Amino acid sequence: MSHKKNILIVLIAFMFICPAVSGQQRDHFVFSQLKYKGGNWNMYPSSFAEIINLLMTTTSVEPELRRNDILLTDKDLFISPFMWMVGDREFDEFSGKDIKILRQYLLCGGLLVIDDAVGHRNYGFDKSVRKLIRKLFPEKKFEKITEGHAIFRSYYLMRGLGGRKMVSRHLEGIDVGRRTAVVYCRNNLLGAWARDRFGNWLYECIPGGEMQRLEAMKLTMNLIMYSLTGTYKKDLVHQPYIDKKLRMRR
Amino acid sequence: MVFQPVKLWILLLLFTGVIWVVLYSFRRIESRKKLLTVIRMAVFLLFLLVLFQPAMTVYEKPGDKPVIAFLVDSSMSMKTADPIPRFEQVKEFFNGERNSKFNRIMSELGRRYKPIVFTFAGSSHRTTIENISGASPEGRSTDIGLAIQQVEKEMPGNALNGIILISDGANNGSASPLEAADFSGVPVYTVGVGDPGKYIDLQVSEVMASDFTFKNTPTNIDVVISGFGFAGWTVPVLLKNVDGVIQTRKAKIKSNNEKIEVNFNFTPKRVGTFRYTVSIPTYKSEVSLKNNIKKFTMQVVRDKIRIMYICGQPSWEYSFLRNSLKGDPTLDFISFNILRNPEDVTIVPDSQLSLIPFPTREIFTKDIYNFDLLIFENFKYSRFRITNAYLENIKIFVKEYGGAFLMLGGDNSFGKGGYKTTPLYDILPVELSGGNEKISMGTFRMRVNRYNHPIVRMSNNPKENRKIWELMPELDSCNEMVRAKPGAVVLGSHPMSKNKHGNLPVLCVWDAGKGRVMTMASNTTWRWSFKLAAEGKGNYYYNRFWSQAIRWLIKAEEMRLVHLSADRKVFMRDEEIKLNVRVFDKYYRPNNGASVYVSVINPSGKKVDLGIIPAIPRVDGQYEAGYEGSIEGSYKFIAEAYKNGSRLGLDEINCEVAVPTIELENPQLNEPLLKKISEISGGRYFNINRITEKDIKFPEREKAVAVADKRVSVWNSVWIFMLIAVLLTSEWYLRRKSGML
Numbered sequence: 001m002s003h004k005k006n007i008l009i010v011l012i013a014f015m016f017i018c019p020a021v022s023g024q025q026r027d028h029f030v031f032s033q034l035k036y037k038g039g040n041w042n043m044y045p046s047s048f049a050e051i052i053n054l055l056m057t058t059t060s061v062e063p064e065l066r067r068n069d070i071l072l073t074d075k076d077l078f079i080s081p082f083m084w085m086v087g088d089r090e091f092d093e094f095s096g097k098d099i100k101i102l103r104q105y106l107l108c109g110g111l112l113v114i115d116d117a118v119g120h121r122n123y124g125f126d127k128s129v130r131k132l133i134r135k136l137f138p139e140k141k142f143e144k145i146t147e148g149h150a151i152f153r154s155y156y157l158m159r160g161l162g163g164r165k166m167v168s169r170h171l172e173g174i175d176v177g178r179r180t181a182v183v184y185c186r187n188n189l190l191g192a193w194a195r196d197r198f199g200n201w202l203y204e205c206i207p208g209g210e211m212q213r214l215e216a217m218k219l220t221m222n223l224i225m226y227s228l229t230g231t232y233k234k235d236l237v238h239q240p241y242i243d244k245k246l247r248m249r250r
Numbered sequence: 251m252v253f254q255p256v257k258l259w260i261l262l263l264l265f266t267g268v269i270w271v272v273l274y275s276f277r278r279i280e281s282r283k284k285l286l287t288v289i290r291m292a293v294f295l296l297f298l299l300v301l302f303q304p305a306m307t308v309y310e311k312p313g314d315k316p317v318i319a320f321l322v323d324s325s326m327s328m329k330t331a332d333p334i335p336r337f338e339q340v341k342e343f344f345n346g347e348r349n350s351k352f353n354r355i356m357s358e359l360g361r362r363y364k365p366i367v368f369t370f371a372g373s374s375h376r377t378t379i380e381n382i383s384g385a386s387p388e389g390r391s392t393d394i395g396l397a398i399q400q401v402e403k404e405m406p407g408n409a410l411n412g413i414i415l416i417s418d419g420a421n422n423g424s425a426s427p428l429e430a431a432d433f434s435g436v437p438v439y440t441v442g443v444g445d446p447g448k449y450i451d452l453q454v455s456e457v458m459a460s461d462f463t464f465k466n467t468p469t470n471i472d473v474v475i476s477g478f479g480f481a482g483w484t485v486p487v488l489l490k491n492v493d494g495v496i497q498t499r500k501a502k503i504k505s506n507n508e509k510i511e512v513n514f515n516f517t518p519k520r521v522g523t524f525r526y527t528v529s530i531p532t533y534k535s536e537v538s539l540k541n542n543i544k545k546f547t548m549q550v551v552r553d554k555i556r557i558m559y560i561c562g563q564p565s566w567e568y569s570f571l572r573n574s575l576k577g578d579p580t581l582d583f584i585s586f587n588i589l590r591n592p593e594d595v596t597i598v599p600d601s602q603l604s605l606i607p608f609p610t611r612e613i614f615t616k617d618i619y620n621f622d623l624l625i626f627e628n629f630k631y632s633r634f635r636i637t638n639a640y641l642e643n644i645k646i647f648v649k650e651y652g653g654a655f656l657m658l659g660g661d662n663s664f665g666k667g668g669y670k671t672t673p674l675y676d677i678l679p680v681e682l683s684g685g686n687e688k689i690s691m692g693t694f695r696m697r698v699n700r701y702n703h704p705i706v707r708m709s710n711n712p713k714e715n716r717k718i719w720e721l722m723p724e725l726d727s728c729n730e731m732v733r734a735k736p737g738a739v740v741l742g743s744h745p746m747s748k749n750k751h752g753n754l755p756v757l758c759v760w761d762a763g764k765g766r767v768m769t770m771a772s773n774t775t776w777r778w779s780f781k782l783a784a785e786g787k788g789n790y791y792y793n794r795f796w797s798q799a800i801r802w803l804i805k806a807e808e809m810r811l812v813h814l815s816a817d818r819k820v821f822m823r824d825e826e827i828k829l830n831v832r833v834f835d836k837y838y839r840p841n842n843g844a845s846v847y848v849s850v851i852n853p854s855g856k857k858v859d860l861g862i863i864p865a866i867p868r869v870d871g872q873y874e875a876g877y878e879g880s881i882e883g884s885y886k887f888i889a890e891a892y893k894n895g896s897r898l899g900l901d902e903i904n905c906e907v908a909v910p911t912i913e914l915e916n917p918q919l920n921e922p923l924l925k926k927i928s929e930i931s932g933g934r935y936f937n938i939n940r941i942t943e944k945d946i947k948f949p950e951r952e953k954a955v956a957v958a959d960k961r962v963s964v965w966n967s968v969w970i971f972m973l974i975a976v977l978l979t980s981e982w983y984l985r986r987k988s989g990m991l
Contacts, residue, residue, distance in 0.1 A: 026689070026727045027565050027628065027660055027773045060563040060591045062661075078784040081566055081776075101784075108783025109570055109776075153604045155589060179573065218598070228564035229587055230572050233604050237584060241606040248601050 029061050029228060030080035032068040034112075039091030039125065042069070043117055046202070047193035051220055059155065059221065061228065072098045072105075081110040082227040086190050087125040088117035099135050106136070106174075106181040111227045116186040119167030129184065133174065142172035142184060149173075151183065153233045154225035155218075157245055162215025163187025164203050179230055183223060192216035264298060282988055289981040296974050300965045315364040316411035319401045320344075322382060323417035323443070325371040325389035326913035330537050332449040336418055337387040339443055339938055343416065344382045351942070358943040363411065370397035372423065376404070391912060393423020394927070395430035402434050415927065416441045416938070419920030422912050427927050437933035441941060444919030450479035450533075453541035454487075455509065455916060457528050461819075464553030465521050466620055471514040473528050473544075475501040478918060479535070489514045490527050501530070507918070518550040519619075523819070523904040525884050540914045547819055547884075547906050555804055556621040558613070559585035562629035562662045570776035574793050581800070584621075586613070592633065614640035618647045622804045627773050628660025630667050642673040649677065649763025654803035658773040659729040661689065666729065677767050679738030679760035680731045687731070693724040696742040696756050703741050705759065705768075705799045708791050718791060723781035725756075728771035734758050744771075759802070766803045811835070812846075814889040814901040821907050824878050831863065831873040831889045833898060840871025844893040848875050853883025853907075863889075879907030 031048060035041050048067045055061050070077050072094070083105070094102065106112060116125050133142060145151060151171065152158040161169060167186045174182040192213045194202040205212040233242065272291050322344075328337040344367075346352035356379075359365060367382065368374040371389020374397040394417060401413060415438055421427055431438045456474035463469040475487060480503045487499045501510040518524070529543040536542070557575060561568045564587055575583045586608055590596075596603065609617075614636065618624055624644060631641065647653040655677060657663055665687030669675055675682065698706050698719045708718040733751035734740045742757030756771045779792035800806075807813075813832040821827050829848060835841040848860040863875035879885050885905050891898040925935040936945055 026691075027567060029564075029566075054597075057595050058590070058597060059594060060588050062563060078777075078781050081569070081780055104783055104786065108789060109573065109780050155604060156598065157602050157604050178576065214597070218602075225564060225589065228566060228569050229589070230569050231576075232572070232585065232587055235585070237586075238604065238606055242604055245601050245604070 025064055025079055027062070029055070029063040029224065030068050030082065031063065031224075032070050032077075032080040032083040034083050034085040035069055035071045036085070036087075036094070037092040039087040039089050039128070040117075041085070041087060041091075043086050043088060044190045044194040044202075046195050047190045050193040050195060051224075054217060054221065055224060059225070061224065072101045077101065077105065081105075082113075082224065083110060084113050084115065084190070086115040086117060087128075089124045090128045091125070093128075094132055094135065099132075103136050107176055110181065111179075111223075112182045113189075113223050114182065114184045115189050116167075116184070117164075117188045117191055119165050119186045119188065121186075126186065133182065133184075136182075137174055140174050142174060142182075145171040145173045145180065145183065149180070150231040150234045151180065151219075151222055151226045153242060154222045154229060156222055157242065158215070158218055158222060160215060161185070161187055162192060162205070162208070162212045162217070162219055163189050164191030164205055164213075164216070166206065166208060166212060180226075185219070187216070189216050189220055193220070260302075265295070268294060282984070286981055286984060286990075289977050289984075293974055293977045293981070296970060296977070300970065303965050315362070317405065317409050318359065318363040318365050318412045318414060319405065319410060320365055320367045320379075321374065321394075321397050321401060321413055321415045321417070322367065322369045322377075323371070323389075323392060323394075323415075324369040324385055324387045325392040325420070326387055327392065327418055327420040327917035328387035328443065330418070330444065330449075330917045332444050332446075332537050332919070334445075336443040337385075340416055341383055341385075343441075343938060344379050355941065355943040362947075366405075368397065368401055370394075370400075373397070374400045389913070391423055392417070392421050393425055394419070394421045394427035394923075395425030396423055398427065398430040398434050398438065399425060402436075410436050412436050412933070413438045413931075414441060415439065415924070416443060417924065418442065418444045418917065419924040420913070420917050421920065421923060422916070427923065428930055431927045431931040434931055436931065438927055438931040439933040440924035440928045440935045442919050442921050442924050442935065442937045445937075445939065446478075446919050446921060449537060449918050450535045451537050451541065451918065452477040452480050452485065452503075452530055452533065453538070453915065454528050454530060454544040455541075457544045457546055459526070459546055459548055462549040462551055463518055465518055465550050466556070467553055468515055468517050469548075471516075471526075471528070473499075473512040473514065475503070475510045475512055475530060476507055477503040478506050481505050485530050487512050488527075488529050489516070490529065491524055496526075518548075521550050523547055523549045525904075525906065538914050538917055541916070544915075545906075545908070547904070549819075554580055554582040555623065555800060555806070556582045557584070557623045557625065557800070558618065558621045559583065559625040559627065560613075560629050561585065561587040561627045562660065563588055563591075565628065565660075565773060566776045566780075567627060567658060567773040570779050570789075570792070571796060574779070574789070574796055575800075577793075578797065588629070588634075608634055610634055610636055610640070614643050618643060618653070619651060621653065623654040623656065623800060625656045625658065626663065627658040628662045628667075630662035631672070632668055638672055645673045645677050648765035648767060652764035652805070654765055654800075654805075655762075655767045656799075656803060657767075657769050658775075659727075659771045660773045663773070664729045664731055664769070664771070677762040677765075678769060679735055679758040679762075679767055680755055680769050681733050681735055683730070683732050687729060690728050690730045690744060690747040690754060693726050694728070694744055694746060695720075695722060695724045697745040697753070698742050700739060700741050703739070703759075703802075705795070705802050706741050706757075707798065708794060722791065723777045725772040725777060726774040728754065728756055730754055731769075731771060735760070737761075766805065768799060768803055810899055810901060811841070812889055812891045812899040812901045814848075814887060814903050816887070816903060816905050819906060821879060821905060823882060823907055823909055824880055825907075826876045826878050827885070827887075827905055827907075829863075829875045829877065829887060829889070830866075831875075831891070831901070833871050833873065833891045833893075835893075835898075841891075841893065841898065842870055844871075844873075844891045844898060846873040846889055846891045848887060848889050850877055850888070851886040852879070853881055853885065879905070882907055882909050 052063050052065060055063050068080055114129055118124055120126060163185065165188050172184040173180040191203050192205055196202050268291055272287060322340060330336055343352045344356060367377050367379055369377050369385060372391045372393055398413065413436055419442060453476055454473060455476045458472040471489065473487060484500050484502045487501050489496045496516050497514050499512045501512050503510060525545060525547050527543055527545045532539045532542045568587060572585060575581050589605060644655060648655050665682035665684050668685060670682040670684045701712060701715050707715055709715040728744060734755045738758050738760040740755045740758050744754040744756055747754045759768045779789035782791060783789060811834045815830050817828045831846050833841040833844045833846060846863050848863050850858050850860060852858060860875055860877065863873050866872045866874050885907060886902060888900065888902050890900045928935045
């Protein structure tokens with residue numbers, strides 16, 4: 001664990017040394033977080049370093065060490081096809097221009113992960129999210145993401161969800177063509193990653209405790225992997241191995 | 251006389267007009283001029299006669315004897331000796347020795363009927379009994395149905411009392427013999443030639459294979475074997491191509507003429523047109539050895555373009571390219587993405603990871619040969635125990651097997667990936683600086699150097715194409731390679747970053763042996779897709795670029811500027827093979843004024859130069875040639891086009907020249923068919939060896955009417971032309987004598 005702490009310290013140091021993500025990122029993974037009006041868009045600032053730490057130490061992904069906090073109207077929106085949106089309360093309606101840009105972003109390869117920190121259905125953040133989706137894709141609605149979806153096997157073989165608060169047993173999503181462009185989690189994934197300045201977890205994961213936190217971490221990794229590899233793990237070449245592993249776990 | 255009805259009315263009108271003119275002219279003119287006018291009018295009328303081409307039909311009055319028609323099979327199968335050559339028996343039938351059985355039959359028939367004789371193979375021809383002796387059975391097909399129809403047409407008006415069909419019944423024509431016999435209205439007596447009991451033959455009766463099949467896809471070939479005189483035998487059946495035996499099967503013959511089905515199943519590994527043979531052993535006692543083998547050609551085409559993508563780490567380049575390629579139904583895409591490096595830690599047991607072992611050995615020793623294109627993106631081979639021997643296989647895959655290879659940039663690619671000291675370096679179109687290779691940092695808009703190349707052609711309009719590239723989103727950083735190797739084409743370069751050789755090469759291509767290689771120094775082309783989306787332009791240009799690159803790399807048909815084709819695949823000996831060459835310019839527009847050279851390699855391996863072939867008049871960009879193959883076998887035609895000193899390209903096709911063998915494929919006496927023909931028409935069947943003079947007796951017919959025997963052209967006579975000449979000469983002489991010239 002001390003090894004991990006060292007990496008974390010180095011990372012935090014880097015975050016202050018490195019310039020903010022700009023148009024230049026090479027082929028690195030860039031974690032964008034959506035800034036929006038009227039709500040609490042930056043709820044867990046410490047979670048990012050945790051995510052990047054786990055990503056770097058457990059996978060071959062090379063991430064940018066700086067979070068890309070972005071408005072939909074920023075010119076750097078399109079430097080990353082991965083965007084996280086978190087909140088705990090109702091937010092202002094997106095303007096027509098914002099809707100158009102976000103729709104464009106999602107239709108052309110972007111992935112938006114929406115993370116509800118409260119989890120009250122049709123209330124507060126959830127209410128605004130559903131309203132936003134209705135404006136974004138009037139012809140579509142959130143569908144449950146099934147257990148066999150590539151998200152649940154893009155890196156870790158997952159059998160359930162995690163999060164700070166176990167509100168829902170499934171993810172919801174909007175498909176565009178052959179891929180899922182919007183993923184909505186009501187269990188507060190980012191909250192499960194948050195630590196205080198002494199390295200302690202900020203929030204307890206209820207009701208599942210640390211196992212639930214681990215599942216939240218795995219799901220976050222899988223979402224990033226899904227953005228970078230798509231349905232790779234659904235390819236036929238993987239099926240015999242994955243099926244075998246799943247059978248072993250039963 | 252016979253005229254076309256419309257023409258007859260015109261003739262009458264003209265004739266009346268001429269008479270009126272003559273009579274009107276005669277009222278005032280002197281007698282000499284009257285004579286001249288008469289001569290001119292006569293010439294005019296003769297011209298009219300020629301113009302309207304009158305013909306005369308001569309009718310033959312019915313004689314006292316009823317007419318019977320002999321239909322004699324003169325196809326090649328009648329050469330079969332089982333044991334006596336069949337056509338020799340036919341000759342004896344018509345011109346047998348005095349007092350022989352056949353002579354008695356013909357005398358009796360001649361006494362009772364008026365015989366007329368036709369020989370037939372593909373169609374029928376009138377002949378005489380005497381001519382049969384000198385005839386030879388050379389017909390390349392047997393169409394009994396058509397022969398019966400043609401005889402009936404020639405003998406209308408109830409003139410025919412019956413038909414005697416002398417044949418082995420080895421029918422292979424398109425007209426139905428049973429229908430023709432049924433509709434003929436006269437009894438057809440059939441005389442079978444041959445002895446089924448003494449017919450010994452083993453044959454490949456049928457091969458059912460499709461004209462084309464797909465590479466790497468199992469293909470079925472169904473074969474029917476039959477034998478006469480081989481009951482109880484088991485014979486080997488071989489499927490071969492030019493490389494040797496592909497598969498062997500066994501056929502057990504239980505009884506005579508039993509059809510034994512044999513099935514072959516193999517997987518073609520190469521694209522092209524190939525010649526296959528199905529054969530069984532030959533035995534001395536067989537009546538025909540030519541039907542022991544059947545040849546056929548099959549075109550092996552690629553079903554889908556098979557791509558293997560090996561990616562060193564998850565990236566958006568992989569994600570976007572994967573999504574683009576997966577969306578193309580003509581592509582078969584398999585990928586391996588290294589999600590975790592050996593040095594990475596794990597927080598869960600291996601059973602909770604979706605990772606699979608990277609099948610290095612299988613991929614680099616076996617699987618690559620099943621693919622058309624291999625892609626490396628940011629992949630460091632040394633991390634995965636990939637030896638130089640494996641990389642040598644990639645080189646062989648490209649240079650010798652005609653495969654394609656693409657390397658995309660990244661920290662683990664090119665020199666940084668350690669490829670300079672590997673066999674793979676030989677096939678890369680760029681010079682690498684080695685392990686200390688740098689990455690040129692920063693975003694840049696790739697400068698396109700060869701806008702006409704099909705890979706970078708985003709529009710057929712050159713100006714628009716240039717504009718599209720000028721507005722393409724920027725790439726982000728690239729591997730700093732030294733320069734393009736001699737012979738390589740730099741399609742795109744870095745606009746600012748330079749070394750002592752000039753601007754850094756970004757997009758390079760070249761031909762490596764039989765295959766092609768492309769290098770892209772950056773793995774951020776996904777920005778072309780995603781950033782254009784920001785401008786509302788979607789991912790059209792990104793998809794188009796990669797689609798064109800892949801098709802160029804695998805030498806897809808549509809990327810060629812020269813297309814050679816023939817009207818068919820199989821031709822008869824000495825038949826003209828018509829070749830068509832379509833030539834396009836760099837924008838794929840029809841290319842006129844090109845020099846198109848065609849050559850042919852005949853089955854004995856000799857190259858014949860057909861020289862420059864002519865353009866087809868009034869057809870843009872197309873050229874034609876003809877060639878007659880005089881020996882049996884496979885001919886390879888090669889067309890090469892040049893314009894303004896530069897080579898546009900080359901195309902090749904294979905054509906087959908065959909000796910007609912259909913007659914020799916199933917030459918056994920087909921008694922069941924001959925019996926059915928006679929039954930359905932009210933006649934009888936006899937074998938030629940057992941027929942007697944009393945057997946053939948046709949029923950009496952109603953009174954026959956006159957039969958049109960022939961049609962004679964009245965106008966097409968030398969006398970008419972001589973008369974016109976004499977009249978014109980006389981008219982000229984009279985006028986001269988009268989001082990009227």
